[in-house]
Amino acid sequence: MTDPILRVDNLGAAFYRQGGWHPAVRGVSFEIRPRETLALVGESGSGKSVTALSIMRLLPSETTRLAGRVELQGRDLLRLPESAMRRIRGDAVAMIFQEPMTSLNPSLTVGDQISEVLMQHRKMSFRAAKAETLRLFDKVRMSAAARRFDDYPHQLSGGMRQRVMIAIALACRPQLLIADEPTTALDVTIQAQILELIKVLQDEDDLAVLFITHDMGVVAEVADRMAVMWQGEIVETGDTAAVFRAPEAAYTSQLLLAVPQLGSMRGSRLPARFPLPGERTGSPVEETGIAPANTHPPLLQLRGLTARYDAASGFFGRVTGRVHAVEDVSFDLHAGETLALVGESGCGKSSTGRAIMRLVAASAGSVRLDGQEVLEARAGDLGFLRRSVQMIFQDPFASLDPRMRVGAAIAEPLLVHGLASREAARRKVDELLPRVGLDPAMAERYPHEFSGGQRQRICIARALALAPKLIVADEAVSALDVSIKAQVINLMLDLQRDLGLAFLFISHDMAVVERISHRVAVMYLGEIVEIGPRAAIFENPQHPYTRRLLAAVPIPDPARRDIRRSIDDAEIFNPIRPLDYLPPQRQWRTVSPGHRVQIPGKEWAAEAA
Structure with a gap:
């Protein structure tokens, strides 16, 4: 068995607020190996994103206290100086953030922002970086790629901005990709293409992926293993198929119960409530x-x-x-x-x-x-x-x-x-x-x-x-x-x-x-x-x-994970008309x-x- 690319051991994170330290993540441990995808699942505020930001050392040091070990191929990231972490971010480890508008610089064009990564980490000239940026735009299916190079973030839709973030993350072909809700803003066809793209990159580059999501359909489709978080702790971890089939934690069962299933409304004429714990099953409207x-x-x-x-x-x-x-x-x-x-x-x-x-x-x-x-x-x-x-x-x-x-x-x-x-x-x-x-x-x-x-x-x-x-x-x-x-x-x-x-x-x-x-x-x-x-x-x-x-x-069926769907890759028609x-x-x-x-x-x- 290959050694893990990332090993997180007893990670803790606390924030200083109102005169005291308040823990947000407690005792989190997991490993990710090459070509493996671990899905981190849980409710908003459960500590998923804080875990990812702690790994990347992106939390403010003045108001954050980190504990434990985060080893990237044997190097403890929590002990590295900031100059060394800057070289690792975007190169060995890349992150796709949940809200692209807060991650992109509103005063720079999206083309310049991707080119900056290529020039900084891969030492490309601007001309070569622009050519590579356009290739990345095509890879993540940006319509009218040449025109988009000079667009600013506010000129793009939410889904388009997320595709820019994915292109930035993939620019340097990292060893570990941390994806924090990377498909939240994407429609289903582009989501399917991005998920398929991540699978291809894993096969080509031995890429390890930490996939943070609330979409259990996505978890079933991409994750080898999953870890369920609740109130800053991991309450259940294991093979994705096993967890879906027989969840051990009550909280995991509640999450799976609330998953919308395409086709579940067949034969029903009107909308229906989601079945929740303590409610009558179905409860159709x-x-x-x-x-x-x-x-x-x-x-x-x-x-x-x-x-x-x-x-x-x-x-x-x-x-x-x-x-x-x-x-x-x-x-x-x-x-x-x-x-x-x-x-x-x-x-x-x-x-x-x-x-x-x-x-x-x-x-x-x-x-x-x-x-x-x-x-x-x-x-x-x-x-x-x-x-x-x-x-x-x-x-x-x-x-x-x-x-x-x-x-x-x-x-x-x-x-x-x-x-x-x-x-x-x-x-x-x-x-x-x-x-x-x-x-x-x-x-x-x-x-x-x-x-x-x-x-x-x-x-x-x-x-x-x-x-x-x-x-x-x-x-x-x-x-x-x-x-x-x-x-x-x-x-x-x-x-x-x-x-x-x-x-x-x-x-x-x-x-x-x-x-x-x-x-x-x-x-x-x-x-x-x-x-x-x-x-x-x-x-x-x-x-x-x-x-x-x-x-x-x-x-949301892990048994279908190895089925490679035929995803349409035809050119997106240009909405700009003469x-x-x-x-x-x-x-x-x-x-x-x-x-x-x-x-x-x-x-x-x-x-x-």
Whole structure:
């Protein structure tokens, strides 16, 4: 048996806060060998990311106390001087972080940031580094790679930014890759490609991987062994198949129980709660009579919604093309209904949600909310929109003010709209935090004191503060671990039942979409290519792209781990069109009542056949 690349022995990490040391990681031990993947699994705040940051020595030394040993091929990283650790980071050990926007430099182009790594560690010239950067962009399937080199992080979608982070991590072909939720922001097709890419790199370079994730489907697909963390300790470790088959710890059983299974809703007409410990198994929503009131006028009506952005190039920034982000999108959404928008990163899902909110300008079309036209309303008359529609954004850290305590952030909408006094708003905060799984005492903390999943729960609480009629949830649960995700989804369904809320649910998690949605719209390059009832889309997909999405979903079954799926590696079509481009007239056919599919164009000829 080969020697471990990484050996962690009795690792401990404590933070200094409010006059005392508070342990975050206690007695963690594990080993990783070449070509092996160890998955570190647990809830947000369980210590997974702190363990990874401790290994990389990225925690502030003034307020952090580390104990134990972290040996990389026999060298104890905790005893090395900082100059030696700088040479190791990014070279021998690379890390993909959970939130790419907080890891990328907003003032540098993404191409320069990857080139910097290559020039620093591999001593390349800038010309050679740029060529290698473009090759890495192709490897992680960045569309229009040459154009992306000069883009800044804020110009990319969440999934695109995560692909940049993966390219940076792979640039120097490290011995150990620490992947902290590397596929959280990615749609299922790109996620499948990245997971397959990591497997290939392991075979080629004897790469060892520490994979931190809350997605049990991903764990089953990539991990040889898994370690389950709870409250800073490892409560169970072992072969992945054995743990899935017969978990020994009660906490592991709870995690596996909350895993959404694609296909579990077959035969069920309406959304259903996740089965949680102490609840009646299944607890389907349809038993409580939740169904959208389709006999009434729609709450939201979109007709021909179009959003296009200028693409400039050259020294003088001349407009040479346009990004067709949203193209002729139409649908209705009723009170009490959930419509899921699914598709690849950059397909226009988020742009559709933002255009509805008037956060980006629409080029054409109509958006009517409760019969009122949103796109033609004056800026000063949009109070009805802001109170009736709230948005949960994809990146929770970017949507929270780092200088504002989270209790004040949740209360702010109530105060801005004059709907509550400060005392009443404080009481409302104390009610909302427990509903999303947080302690009311946490209201006095700042955003940086929370994990990524906890920050997303804060954003959900803030969206609920105004009791809106419609919530646009843009990857609202993608950053949450499985048990909290299940609780939040159940909360959303309960609110829908009690308040008649409508949800526009933007997501790449197809198993969650199957459970929570009444209807599903599949988007590709700004257009809806298939729309219909949830059961029709999942059980009878008609468009080749819909079938591709469903085929890429990771299945939480370790027995399938060695099955190498055929992942589509065809070139991603460029969303940037010439200035004189005219979208083709699309033809549609009706498959069944409410189920419509766009007749595939010539680009889908091979797959349609």
